[in-house]
Amino acid sequence: MKKIIPLLFCICFSLAATAQWYPVQSPFIGSLYSVAFGSQNVGAIGGANYNVLLTTNGGLSWTLAPGTTAVNYSLGNDIQFTDTNTIYIGSNAGKLIKSIDQGQSWTNADPVLPYGFAIHSVCFPSATCGYTGGTLGEMSRTLNSGVTWTDISINTSNDLNDVYFFNNTTGIVIGENGYVRKTSSSGIIWTSCLSGTTNTLNKMHFLNASDGFAVGNGGTILKTTNGGSSWSTIVSPTTLNLYGISFKTDMEGFIVGASGTILKTVNGGITWQIDASPTTITLNDIKFNGSNFVIVGYGGTILTDVPTGMNENVNENSIVLFPNPSSDGHFTITGIEKNNFSEIHVYDVLGNEAVAPILSAQFNGTLDLPRRGVYFVVMEGEDGSLVKKVIW
Secondary structure, X not given: OOOOOOOEOOOOOOHHHOOOOEEOOEOOOOOEEEEEEOOOOOEEEEEOOOOEEEEOOOOOOOEEOOOHHHHOOOEXXXXXXXXXXXXXXXXXXXXXXEEOOOOOOOEEOOOOOOOOOOEEEEEOOOOOOXXXXXXXXXXXXXXXXXXXXXXXXXXXXXXXXXXXXXXXOOEEEEEHHHOEEEEOOOOOOOEEOEOOOXXXXXXXXXXXXXXXXXXXXXXXXXXXXXXXXXXXXXXXXOOOOEEEEEEOXXXXXXXXXXXXXXXXXXXXXXXXXXXXXXXXXXXEEEEEOOOOEEEEEHHHOEEEOOOOOOOOOOOXXXXXXXXXXXXXXXXXXXXOOHHHOOEXXXXXXXXXXXXXXXXXXXXXXXXXXOOOOEEEEEEEEOOEEEEEEEEO
């Protein structure tokens, strides 16, 4: 039975960090992996523990999609709209779910990978033709909107993290160890493409059929000007892992990644600079919907570059949990007074509540976790809510 999690603020900011990115209320506090839009207003987020979030106002507010627990496996690795109503979501169990009514109901698509294999990427260059890529070089193709799938042989054991097709026949895959391959034959023949790196590559974005970018671990940023046949390295201002990239125009774009990293370019990706980020929580994906950007990450984090009206008076840096990481699961909380919050919730990365809610009257300045892992501590108060990540 799916646990119902109350609507909480995903994260709050100090006033100095709110010039660019604003928090959006999230109905789910677990990990959010991917975001996509079928139109300027209609979008979806894929998360852990069977959770899919839906928006009809460009990502300024989100609700939980009904019926996704029926698929009986975690999902959210990648999302693809083929039109405003039709959504495909890949799972870590090698399967897809599909909706034809903007996420109001879901069906299992035909399994495309062996159980235990993950689908890392879903790409539909047209309404009927689609591709998936996943662990250990597994790829599949459909020509009938996901009714049936056939395996594609790419002869690699590298995980494939992103698949992008310009049309039904020509596409690029990227993955572990700087792996890049290109096909112009619907995946029958693949050509090796020099990436110039052995770092894992996570995500691509193409401005047109020639110019595109790839980002990856160790702060890797690559650029191609010939449709992915060859790549050059762009100087990166970070060595942290990068997971998502999106552009508003040919000149302005953003990259997101580990520890709340946000990078920005205003010259078409020639140079990138660190953008002010309101969080240190890992950010997994970013998309531009034609009006505004939406970023998603761990701890139910959702950000946008449009003011949302959420309370932003909580200073994230004023509250500290230490030691972090902890050697025994015991934490001391400083900078928070009983009259500044109503209760504390603790969630694991799947969004499950890990300990009983701590009410203001019960708070003694400490927190004890039940087992080793990564947790998100949500402190709710009159001035809003604050999320802190802790590790045992």
